[in-house]
Amino acid sequence: MPKLRELLVALGSRVTDRIWRLGFAARFLCMILVYSGQTFLRPQLLFREIWFSGVLSLIIIMVSGLFVGLVLGLQGYDTLQRYGSSEALGVLVALSLVRELGPVVAGLLFASRAGSAVTAEIGLMKATEQLKAMDMMAVNPMARVVAPRFWGGVIAMPLLAALFSMMGVFGGYLIGVVFIGVDEGAFWSQMQSSVDFREDVLNGIIKSFVFGIAVSLIAVFEGYDSIPTAEGVSRAITRTVVTSALAILALDFVLTSFMFRSL
């Protein structure tokens, strides 16, 4: 049965390859943390990366947040008014944004907008042997290229998620209060009385922070680990987006089950 044997070998090598890559990624994270001291000593590098992954993602994050809020407002109002509780629209919009949609959708957008760009940049640096050249000049590419991009993403992500939630709440307000005419006082006061700072807002921020770490690590790792050819880089970018999306959704489930397990 040589065919079956080959199949089993192929399957086994795929599994061990994944585990090997996971181990390498963990070691890579440790390396980043070791070299990140130099990143914070040279904040100019960090600012450039925050600009790159944060400021340039502003438009897409804010516009998507606004539209998600508008849709939530319409859909939420349609459902709530059947039960005669359209004043609870603010609660619905704010809770779903702050707890789930803000961190998750902002994370997905961030992965496809900034994560892919970081992977492409590092991958192309590798393909054109710029990383090796840096090594030759005694400039550590981990400290000069990888760590600033990682921290830039980690810092930008919670801020982007908060902006997304804010724009979403504003969108819900626009639909609910301005267009449909839900009472403004009830909209805000019910929202404030049911959204708890520690339980909802802080947990959302923690979520977005964790997603930021995951997406940034995946992006820099895939770029650094990419095969230095045009095809290899394009594959690495695809892997970044796919793996980040899966990681965000899986981490979201794990974090939610820890955070919102009501006693």
Place this chain on the structure above:
Amino acid sequence: MNRTILDLWVGFFVAIGIVALLFLALKVGNLSSSNFAETYVLQAKFDNIGGLKVRGPVKSAGVVVGRVANIHFDPATYEAVVTMNLDTRYRFPKDTFASILTSGLLGEQYIGLDVGGDEKMLKAGDSIAKTQSAVVLEKLISQFLFNKASETPANK
């Protein structure tokens, strides 16, 4: 890109990010109203707390004067012991009446304090003696139905 313009943009980005966080904390959440500067602890025992939750409000005359700090079950008396943190600005008499109420028909449950007339005030760590349990809606409905059932034959 020019360095100063880059810095400006990053500063702008971080600033509006922090504004968004503050907006979520203060306008969307209830950080501003849930913090009391200094609190003291009171306890109350209830037969049934219904759906009361930790961090639920404690109100007197409709004003939030404290929050529920802890709820636990007392295995000796089979009662629920509710610990409350109350704002030190507000003092209540010894014969204050604590009851578990519901805001609206389906709203959250809170502890209402009805003030008595005693001259002595409750001190930190004291226990409120007079309490009333949560109204369980099922019990209320079944009571109502039983009353209806018992009065119907008399009318005929």
